[in-house]
Amino acid sequence: MKARVHVMPKAGVLDPQGKAIGHALEALGFAGVGEVRAGKVIELDLAETDPARAKAAAEEMARRLLANTVIESFRVEIA
Amino acid sequence: MRAVIIVFPGTNRERDMAIALERATGRKPALLFHRETALPDGTDLVVLPGGFSYGDYLRCGAMAAQSPVMREVAAFAARGGHVLGVCNGFQILCEAGLLPGALLRNATLRFLSMDCHLRVERGATPFTAHWRQGAVFRAPMAHGDGNFFCDDETLTRLTAENLVAFRYCEPDGQVTAAANRNGARQNIAGILSPNLRVCGLMPHPEDLVDPLMGGEDGLPLFTSLVEGLAAA
Numbered sequence: 412m413k414a415r416v417h418v419m420p421k422a423g424v425l426d427p428q429g430k431a432i433g434h435a436l437e438a439l440g441f442a443g444v445g446e447v448r449a450g451k452v453i454e455l456d457l458a459e460t461d462p463a464r465a466k467a468a469a470e471e472m473a474r475r476l477l478a479n480t481v482i483e484s485f486r487v488e489i490a
Numbered sequence: 491m492r493a494v495i496i497v498f499p500g501t502n503r504e505r506d507m508a509i510a511l512e513r514a515t516g517r518k519p520a521l522l523f524h525r526e527t528a529l530p531d532g533t534d535l536v537v538l539p540g541g542f543s544y545g546d547y548l549r550c551g552a553m554a555a556q557s558p559v560m561r562e563v564a565a566f567a568a569r570g571g572h573v574l575g576v577c578n579g580f581q582i583l584c585e586a587g588l589l590p591g592a593l594l595r596n597a598t599l600r601f602l603s604m605d606c607h608l609r610v611e612r613g614a615t616p617f618t619a620h621w622r623q624g625a626v627f628r629a630p631m632a633h634g635d636g637n638f639f640c641d642d643e644t645l646t647r648l649t650a651e652n653l654v655a656f657r658y659c660e661p662d663g664q665v666t667a668a669a670n671r672n673g674a675r676q677n678i679a680g681i682l683s684p685n686l687r688v689c690g691l692m693p694h695p696e697d698l699v700d701p702l703m704g705g706e707d708g709l710p711l712f713t714s715l716v717e718g719l720a721a722a
Contacts (some may be wrong), residue, residue: 424594427594427598427673446645448703482592
């Protein structure tokens with residue numbers, strides 16, 4: 412069972428990387444791009460076959476290591 | 491003082507740290523690899539030096555914070571042991587939860603390699619006793635992720651409990667936005683644990699401990715520790 416962990420900088424936490432991407436898009440001529448936030452996606456291949464248990468396990472992994480909840484929020488998606 | 495320097499894969503400032511500690515203590519510190527599961531008997535001080543542990547994978551310090559030796563370092567700190575983290579070492583202490591907050595990418599996105607000035611915000615601690623409160627000293631810095639961040643509640647607590655050790659400032663001691671090159675909250679360069687025994691900072695006092703290095707501005711950190719730990 413695959414779990415996808417989306418990790419994003421929390422609202423209110425400065426995201427200079429997202430800002431730089433936004434500037435680059437503007438330089439390329441893309442108009443109308445507002446705020447850009449850059450995060451990461453971590454894909455996990457889990458032996459667990461129960462979706463609820465797989466989600467709970469991935470969330471625990473996110474809390475312990477994959478995300479730093481001081482600065483990042485996360486969302487787990489089971490596929 | 492028996493100091494132990496922890497070395498992770500990708501640590502690269504352990505030798506500078508060893509020179510500074512030896513200069514202050516007259517004794518070579520032990521180097522301990524990340525896989526070790528015990529600190530040497532009689533360890534007084536654990537130092538996490540700078541570098542790029544585990545290639546900064548995931549987040550700076552995140553992998554190192556989970557390594558076997560860090561369980562021992564956390565237990566040592568819980569017993570009241572003294573721990574110093576510099577640069578990547580500060581990032582590891584935050585990731586391990588031994589200090590609050592986190593170090594974000596520099597606000598400018600630039601790697602900063604230059605001298606900065608620091609103001610001693612809290613004197614009379616094991617790490618700062620040999621400076622007077624408000625003293626200003628020069629320290630080299632070299633980091634891409636030194637932008638100290640914490641939530642408002644933590645910031646209020648750090649300020650109220652007087653746990654900010656160092657702030658970025660101008661050479662004359664003024665704490666200005668211009669001196670805050672990495673964008674840290676309230677110019678914070680270094681903080682202390684509530685028991686004042688764990689200290690993390692981004693700049694490198696260990697790189698200015700000998701006239702041959704261009705100055706001895708950083709030496710008081712180490713002489714403070716020698717005296718403070720002898721008294722402890």
